[in-house]
Amino acid sequence: MxxxxxxxxxxxxxxxxxxxxxxxxxxxxxxxxxxxxxxxxxxxxxxxxxxxxxxxxxxxxxxxxxxxxxxxxxxxxxxxxxxxxxxxxxxxxxxxxxxxxxxxxxxxxxxxxxxxxxxxxxxxxxxxxxxxxxxxxxxxxxxxxxxxxxxxxxxxxxxxxxxxxxxxxxxxxxxxxxxxxxxxxxxxxxxxxxxxxxxxxxxxxxxxxxxxxxxxxxxxxxxxxxxxxxxxxxxxxxxxxxxxxxxFESAADLPVRPLSEVGDLELDDAGRPVGYGSFTRADSLRLVTDLAIISPAGIAVRVDAEGVADGIVRHHDLVDHLAARRREQP
Amino acid sequence: MITYLSNNTDVILAALRQHIVLALLPVLIGFAVALPIGYLGVRFPRVYHPLVNVCGVLYSIPSLALFVFLPVILGTKILSPLNIVVALSIYTVALLARTVADGLRSVDELVTQSATAMGYRRFRRLVDVELPVALPVILAGLRAATVANISLVSVGALIGVGGLGQLFTRGFQLFYLEPILVGIIASIALAAVADLAIVLVQRLITPWSRV
CATH class of the missing domain: 3.40.50.300 (P-loop containing nucleotide triphosphate hydrolases)
Structure with missing residues (x-):
């Protein structure tokens, strides 16, 4: 010290x-x-x-x-x-x-x-x-x-x-x-x-x-x-x-929606998203927010460790998540 | 010309040998003296400007005056080669003390500071870091001093000790061109060789300065 x-x-x-x-x-x-x-x-x-x-x-x-x-x-x-x-x-x-x-x-x-x-x-x-x-x-x-x-x-x-x-x-x-x-x-x-x-x-x-x-x-x-x-x-x-x-906020607890909610989400043969920014559970909420803002459709795609898409997050999901978190920890 | 060379080989070689000793010995002495003096000019910033001024004054003394005047101070005989050696050593110190100070001052402060922060003590920092980094500047001064000394030795011929310069005096006395030509050519060649030698040494010991 x-x-x-x-x-x-x-x-x-x-x-x-x-x-x-x-x-x-x-x-x-x-x-x-x-x-x-x-x-x-x-x-x-x-x-x-x-x-x-x-x-x-x-x-x-x-x-x-x-x-x-x-x-x-x-x-x-x-x-x-x-x-x-x-x-x-x-x-x-x-x-x-x-x-x-x-x-x-x-x-x-x-x-x-x-x-x-x-x-x-x-x-x-x-x-x-x-x-x-x-x-x-x-x-x-x-x-x-x-x-x-x-x-x-x-x-x-x-x-x-x-x-x-x-x-x-x-x-x-x-x-x-x-x-x-x-x-x-x-x-x-x-x-x-x-x-x-x-x-x-x-x-x-x-x-x-x-x-x-x-x-x-x-x-x-x-x-x-x-x-x-x-x-x-x-x-x-x-x-x-x-x-x-x-x-400093982890994206691990962020609830995601099924991929099927977005009709035109393009995936390659391995199931990786094409043309969308993606995040993993280890990333921060800042990255997710950033992705949702720059995406024309207002969504960020979550992928697993192999890069395979397993869910999506919309703008208002982020807002709801932050609001809920604020209620939990005043 | 050829006849002159073959008839006078011994005289010419003796003059050349004397010329080399009279020119280069003062370079060594002067360099050894200039190192600590130059360092003082950096270590104590107040000393720097007086040092530069004194060096300027010393260097501006006419060489012939110094050759004649030194025996009075040193108590040497007027024809003693020692007068030439001392006089040229003084010129070398005057040139190199300033060069050493300027070289050390040219070392980037970031470099000396990081050396200190890494745990160098003052003396070792000087030897391991500051002097090596200052070498290109110092060696440039050394080249100038060496070449200047080689040309100044000839003036000594006027008081009877002057290496190749004696070939000039002899030529003038006898109205004879060959010794003058040989003296000039040998003197220039000697300066060129000495200069080249320093450049080669510099390339060898400061490879980093050329990248």
Whole structure:
């Protein structure tokens, strides 16, 4: 667990970057610090690995004050990923990834073997190993950055806008892999972003900062969307927070109608719908709503694990379902 | 020409050897001195501008004046090759200290920051990350300093120690064209070879800069 205890950072000249921050980042979870620029989120993040010193207050990792630990040794135990990756231009991809294990005294051979495994883990084939960072796309560099941060298997990862510098399609892919990796690895992650959608998608806990370095609200993404603490948070999470909160609702209990209700529903030989968007029980209500809205007939088709259609949902079924749910849980 | 070459092979080769030593020894000394000085200019930002100014002033001292003036300060004999070595070392430092500082300053801050965040201590970060990344800039300065030194050595002939430059003085004294031609050609060839050697080394040790 990472703990901020009444942390203040005032820069020379008097501007307050972080104003009495107290926050706990739970072990094994992703905590996303999010807020507008100048809200002190990055400054706070960089206190975890002592890149920034608090003016007062303490930052503790598992109860130990980071200020009392050797800087370099502390940092070798904390994976660090930044925007644009910050890769070493003079080292191959493989040697970039091997950096921290080498610092920790592992042999070059061992570090390189491990690095090769890590590249695969972040979705890069071995052919990238011998390339230099300048030969990679932004998305590939970011993957190498993640692999480099993971190389010494640190329990903690600090990520500063790790996915901000890539285009939306690439970012989408990186998000998926991030969630997949984190499911396997269960690191304690502190991440900074200015993008509330990213925070809600990736965070187990979301900490929303406001200008002047004050914490506005901490909670699960669901809590923050459902019950914003004040107008600032409501405004920051956005007007469509109702729609977005549907991402956390499973489509598993959504009642469906028989396929026969739609006369012209076209299925292929295997029984898969043609020309209609489809969802499974594992998808979210947000996807179902989206499908129902874009479908000219106003329906979304449910499919089973093999992609075979087994029911349909109409617009008003969704409305009824949400209304019923609201009655159940006021 | 051929006759001159075959009759004077020993003299020419001796001059060439002296020229190489007088030009390249200062490059090595100057580079070794410039590294820490250049680093100071980066480590302490307030030092950078004074450093650049002092280097500019040093480099603008006429070489002949320095050759003549140094014995007074060093207590060396006016004909001692040491004067040339010290003078050219000073020029090399003046050129390279600034180049080293500029090279280190050219390293992307994201790169140094991520090195620090990964647990590099200052010295190892300098050796493992900053200097290698600054190499293309530093080596460009080294090429300039090497070629400049090779041409400056000849001026030393005016005070009696000047490698291939002695072929010029002899040619002028005897109104004899061949030694002058040989001296010019050898001097240019030496500069070209030294430059090429550095380029080749650069290609070898900074393969990443060409991708």
């Amino acid at each position: 990472i703990t901020f205890e009444d942390v203040v950072k005032v820069y020379p000249g008097g501007s307050t970057a972080v104003d009495h921050l107290s926050l706990e980042l739970p072990t094994g979870k992703t905590t996303v610090l999010v807020g507008p620029s100048g809200c002190g989120k990055t400054t706070s993040l960089r206190m975890i690995n002592r890149m920034v010193r608090p003016t007062s207050g303490r930052v503790l990792i598992d109860g130990r004050d980071v200020a009392e630990q050797d800087e370099a040794l502390l940092r070798r135990g904390i994976g660090y990923v930044i925007q644009h990756a910050g890769l070493f231009p003079h080292r191959t991809v493989l040697d970039n990834v091997a950096t921290v294990p080498m610092l920790l005294g592992r042999t070059r051979k061992q570090a390189r073997t491990d690095a090769l495994g890590l590249l695969e883990r972040v979705g890069l084939s071995a052919e990238f190993a011998k390339r230099y960072p300048a030969q990679l796309s932004g998305g590939q560099q970011q993957r190498v950055g993640v692999a480099r941060a993971l190389a010494a298997d640190p329990p903690i990862m600090v990520m500063d806008e790790p996915f901000s510098a890539v285009d939306p399609v690439v970012r989408e892919g990186l998000h998926r892999e991030f969630l997949r990796l984190q499911k396997d690895l269960g690191k304690t992650i502190a991440m900074v972003t200015h993008d509330i959608d990213e925070a809600i998608k990736l965070g187990d806990v979301v900490a929303i900062f406001r200008q002047g370095g004050r914490l506005a609200q901490v909670g699960t993404p669901r809590e923050v969307l459902a019950n914003p603490a004040d107008d600032f948070v409501a405004e920051f999470v956005g007007r469509d927070r109702g729609l977005r909160s549907l991402s």
